[in-house]
Amino acid sequence: MQEKEFSIGIDIGGTNTDFGLVNRRGDISFQDNLKTRTYKHPGDFVTALKNKLTAAIREVGKEKITGIGIGAPNGNVYSGNIELAANLPWKGVIPLRQMVKDAFALPAFLTNDANATAIGEMTYGAAKGMQDFLLITLGTGVGSGFVANGKLIYGHDGFAGELGHVTAIRDGRPCGCGRRGCLETYASATGIVTTAIEFLRQEGIKFDDRMQQDWLLPVWEKNNRVSAKEIYLAARAGDPLAAEIFDFTGKILGQTLADAVAITSPKAIIFFGGLAKAGAYILTPAKKAMEENLLAIFKNKIELIPSGLVERDAAILGAAALAWQ
Secondary structure, rough: OOOEEEEEEEEEEEOEEEEEEEEOOEEEEEEEEEEEEHOOOOHHHHHHHHHHHHEEEEOOOHHEEEEEEEEEEEOOOOOOEEEEOOOOOOEEOOOOOHHHHHOOOOOOOEEHHHHHHHHHHHOOOOOOOOEEEEEEEEEEOOOEEEEEOOEEEEOOOOOOOOOOEOOOOOOOOOOOOOOOOOOOHHHOOOOOOOOHHHOOOOOOOHHHHOOOOOOHHHHHHHHHHOOOOHHHHHHOOOOOOHHHHHHHHHHHHHHHHHHHHHHHOEEEEEEEEOOOHHOOHHHHHHHHHHHHOOOHHHHHEEEEEEEEOOOHHHHHHHHHHHOOO
């Protein structure tokens, strides 16, 4: 019997979907992406995926592909469905595993996108060899994968480990999930922009009143909007307001991490995603707040470290590994 040499990894995000053809060593031989929100119906999305991947599959030979792994928000490893995802354009319960299986005529597997990223880190990245860690994705929302004793924690229904929807601020900001004060409304790229707008709209903040190194406020006054990247660039340029925004965000993140640590006692917490690229600007205040709020038995034991993989690759590799698991 011919050895199956490849699998396909698909990472579905709230903004973009990345996918690739991966061999057993973790080499990605083909890689591309789609804009997730372009496709209002999941059937059109699956058709677009197939069209993008057809040539790559033909080139290596379909008989050499063991299957397709998919990471998606609210992806349920047991049912194969995307269920009530707040950050996707498709509402309700979407039987995506079956749809992909039918379209490609290949075995398909699905899990939460952050869980897929955790598998990628555990197999190829910063968590290689670790038995206990948390993977936190700071992107459009906040995702998480909990690994304990070398295994992902799925829970009885497949939805364990939703740190992004732990209440960080009681009666806080409304969340797309229908609740209030969820961590992702503060510690995601979307959340930090909301914080920046709140700070910029505060009464009494005027450009002439602040220090000469102000960078963010003129951007806001010109465009009446800011992005997470602009907040980061402002902080890097020495803007004091941007530094305040990162301190506020990091504090809320760190306080919530302290609660998560008490449950699984991880060796490390690994950060992945667009906002995590801010590095020390977000991780330093998060580490400080976490240590201040940890039980004494956990203090100074947990590392906060960035992903060991290229952002675009990690979730693809993790998703692809599902097909071999």
